[in-house]
Amino acid sequence: MMHRVHPRRYQMVLEMARRWHQTSLTTELIEHMDKKATWDRFYSETNSQHTNKFKNFEWFFGFDAVQDIILPLLKLPTDSDASVHILDMGCGTSALGPSIYKHTPWPVVVTCVDISPVAVKLMQEHTKRTPVKPQNPLSSLAFLELDCTRLKEHFRPQSLDLIVDKGTTDALLRSRDGQVKAGQILRQCLGVLRSTGSLIQLSDEDPDARILWLEKETFGTGEVAANVGVQEVGVLRGVCYYCYEITSRNSTL
Numbered sequence: 001m002m003h004r005v006h007p008r009r010y011q012m013v014l015e016m017a018r019r020w021h022q023t024s025l026t027t028e029l030i031e032h033m034d035k036k037a038t039w040d041r042f043y044s045e046t047n048s049q050h051t052n053k054f055k056n057f058e059w060f061f062g063f064d065a066v067q068d069i070i071l072p073l074l075k076l077p078t079d080s081d082a083s084v085h086i087l088d089m090g091c092g093t094s095a096l097g098p099s100i101y102k103h104t105p106w107p108v109v110v111t112c113v114d115i116s117p118v119a120v121k122l123m124q125e126h127t128k129r130t131p132v133k134p135q136n137p138l139s140s141l142a143f144l145e146l147d148c149t150r151l152k153e154h155f156r157p158q159s160l161d162l163i164v165d166k167g168t169t170d171a172l173l174r175s176r177d178g179q180v181k182a183g184q185i186l187r188q189c190l191g192v193l194r195s196t197g198s199l200i201q202l203s204d205e206d207p208d209a210r211i212l213w214l215e216k217e218t219f220g221t222g223e224v225a226a227n228v229g230v231q232e233v234g235v236l237r238g239v240c241y242y243c244y245e246i247t248s249r250n251s252t253l
């Protein structure tokens with residue numbers, strides 16, 4: 001099977017590892033970013049050895065870099081009792097989900113999920129110790145251990161307004177055995193997304209490669225139809241980042 005060789009990603013992983021002097025962790029990350037055990041180790045080691053106190057870890061960049069893209073997607077619900085449902089998929093220990101919860105003026109239900117119970121526990125404990133105050137008192141924030149290849153077992157069909165994926169699909173696509181899982185996750189997302197909703201993938205992968213992959217995975221199977229758009233997020237440390245927006249074309253999904 002062909003793997004996506006991505007020197008910039010390896011450069012990022014190597015830089016992180018140099019910071020923590022963890023060469024065996026680097027090797028594990030390069031090969032197995034689709035594995036729960038790899039991420040458990042990553043979050044355990046980056047939190048216990050080098051910091052006494054919790055610090056959010058951000059893959060690529062934090063909420064500030066993408067708030068102007070994300071917040072306009074969170075439209076005011078037409079039904080006055082309704083909330084906007086948002087999923088941060090593969091949240092790790094990022095502050096993205098809590099920041100959306102904090103900055104959205106209308107009621108939001110933010111669910112941050114990750115396959116790593118270590119990351120989820122760190123976030124649960126951190127938000128318990130340092131609660132985030134939402135702009136809207138009806139908003140809620142939760143962290144949950146969940147394998148996103150099984151999203152449909154947890155979320156009802158067409159129940160989510162926005163799914164944010166910062167680096168999760170990238171991690172799967174670039175691991176030895178992650179390609180199939182990445183496709184499964186994409187199709188699961190489209191199944192739980194409302195017909196008016198959006199899935200956004202924040203990535204450093206070039207549009208030529210990612211759009212082709214998205215089209216192949218969504219159109220090729222005939223299971224799901226989707227529109228794909230892309231915009232640049234910006235350049236950070238010489239790397240260009242993109243926001244891919246995937247919307248359902250099939251309102252009966």
Ligand SMILES: C[S@@+](CC[C@H](N)C(=O)[O-])C[C@H]1O[C@@H](n2cnc3c(N)ncnc32)[C@H](O)[C@@H]1O
Nearest residue numbers: 039058059090091092094114115147148166167
């Ligand atoms: C590159 S990190 C990005 C973390 C976070 N989104 C950020 O921006 O810092 C990828 C994350 O995806 C999670 N992950 C990998 N496979 C997963 C799966 N099948 N289901 C849910 N989360 C997964 C990992 O545990 C890890 O936290």
